Amino acid sequence: MTDKLWGGRFTAKAAKWVDQFGASIGFDQQMAQEDLEGSLAHVAMLGQQGIIPQADADTITAGLHQLQQQLAAGELTFTVANEDIHLNMERLLTDLIGPVAGKLHTARSRNDQVATDFHLWLRHRLPELMQALSDLQSVLVAQADQHADTIMPGYTHLQHAQPITYGHYLLAYFEMFQRDYERFAFNQQHTDILPLGAAALAGTTFPIDREFVAAQLGFSAVYHNSLDAVSDRDFALEFLSNAAILMQHLSRLAEELILWCTYEFNYIEMSDAFSTGSSIMPQKKNADFAELTRGKTGRVYGALMGLLTTMKSLPLAYNKDMQEDKEPVFDAYTTILGSVHIFTGMLDSLTVHEERMHDATIRDFSNATELADYLATKGVPFRKAHAIVGELVLHGLQTGQSLQDMPLADLQAAAPEIDQDVYAELSSEAAVNRRTSLGGTAVANVRQEVSQARALLAAR
Structure with a gap:
């Protein structure tokens, strides 16, 4: 018999390198707080429903609160031997309060547990991303107001077309980011659904109260089909799709800013705080942060295509393939949030060469x-x-x-x-x-x- 929590019917141990290949703790430990939140709501329901004695529920709750404190203090250590964040937390809880910790897993599976953690993780972070987009839009509006009458060439095919104003140009991106904001706002609806209670795939024989758990965790709805609850990753795909479109918008803006701060255009100048130099050419001032954002667009596109490909042929319900769902979302979130912050600072601090912009419209036949x-x-x-x-x-x-x-x-x-x-x-x-x-x-x-x-x- 193995020492795994699920190892009762197994007689052989996997090699260490096999465990390492199958483990997800290297990345899903990012959901540690969400895992504890879900467990606290679940055990409160177990006690309320009389599924486990209230005294046991109280003991487990106290242990989970202690783990929360240790997590906040950076005192928890996770191991590959325990595979994922769920088994790591269960092992840590068992070490803390003894065998009674095993009652926590009554009426749930890792399948609905991980889905709940993932929903919670994204639901916690979407408001921060939307606030970052609002901050970026605020800078665009302030700059558009300042440059409402700053005349510049408008382009089609990257050729001078008709005169416009720089303020009008900036508001075009305001509109793009507004659609991004609205897409992430809609994404919240499909993230704000509770999977917990679906168990492995078929529901449970215990008299659980899913609405109580949803209220405890602040979810506005629960999944109405247990198969769908554990196998749905549409909310993650929506997020990655929205992220890819956002990065496309940032990449388009980056391309123009990179062009416009060249010697040939000289419409703008980046702040030194958002530029870098050359190790060999002393005169260089490179728009590296705009270029890096343009490059990171491919990274986010890859995350979307990766998860779409992972999910494309999966039969219902849960499959181990779905362990590959979290890394692209975690990485894309970090990437887009950082990119939005960079552009907010970059746009707010750049210098506009108004006369140069205007002069470019005089003899170009754009009239x-x-x-x-x-x-x-x-x-x-x-x-x-x-x-x-x-x-x-x-x-x-x-x-x-x-x-x-x-x-x-x-x-x-x-x-x-x-x-x-x-x-x-x-x-x-x-x-x-x-x-x-x-x-x-x-x-x-x-x-x-x-x-x-x-x-x-x-x-x-």
């Missing part, structure tokens, strides 16, 4: 659409206006003239409808402020969106 729109208001069909302006752009490229520098006679030679008033509409400021349609880049729009964004954040 070509303004001229086409002008002609359309004069009755020229837009497709014809588009062709006329295209020819004027070609003429400007060949002669080194911008549209606003061309003599009126040259403009009228291409389109007699053009008059002197055209020049007032070809400035970058006019191009920006004429775009007052809902969602447009006009300064007044940006200020209104800033106000609405602040109201949204204040309501949380």
Whole structure:
């Protein structure tokens, strides 16, 4: 017989290296506090329901509280021999209060126990992540307000397209992170369901009270199917999917910031606190933290694909494969929380070269659409206006003239409808402020969106 808590029907011991391969204590010890929380709620129910004597429940509860204190003090030692956090805690409790500790496992299995721990772990951490996103959004709003009228090139295909404002640009990411926030808020709904009481897969013969346990642990609902309770990892997949989308947003922003602080763009400069240098080139100032976040995106994508692949063909109910569910979630959580904090500090401290941004819109022909729109208001069909302006752009490229520098006679030679008033509409400021349609880049729009964004954040 082995010395495992489950080893009654076994006659041979596994080799040490086999135990090490099968053990999860190396990572699931991160759920130690959640394991104790779940056990405290479970034993309270066992005592209340008369499933075990109240005196035994009180002894076990006292022992669990003592383990909580030791855990907080860093005094608990876990071993691979006890495989996972659940068996480690049971062994530690047994050493503390004796054989009565064995009654704690009445009417539960490690299958519903680990699912409960996992739900608790993520439920405890989602609010911290959502607060971090709110902090990042607050910085974006503050910067957007400050730069509501800072004109810069807007891009499509990484080519100058039309003038926008830096504030308008920042609010685009505010919207992305708002959707991220809402996805994690929805994720809470599926995390806030209690699996405990499903036992191994079929429920239990004991007269348990699952609603009592849910109330003790603060869950708003319980799983209504015992098979689903122990085999569901949708809440973890949702989290990783949300995390991957969040990292995609951060990676897009990182790419632009990396480009914009290069010598060629010079739109912004990173704070020294979020930059590094070169070991050989003294002049270098690298946007390493933006680059690192961009790189960590692949790590989070990998976590999502890994768990999707793990779960894709698993029959009901619990399978040992599902031991692979926690590491990617733990790692992704640490990665995205750190990345959000980095971007919050990085955006709050960077320097914006407003004049450089504005100057980049002067001779880039990004006002070509303004001229086409002008002609359309004069009755020229837009497709014809588009062709006329295209020819004027070609003429400007060949002669080194911008549209606003061309003599009126040259403009009228291409389109007699053009008059002197055209020049007032070809400035970058006019191009920006004429775009007052809902969602447009006009300064007044940006200020209104800033106000609405602040109201949204204040309501949380």
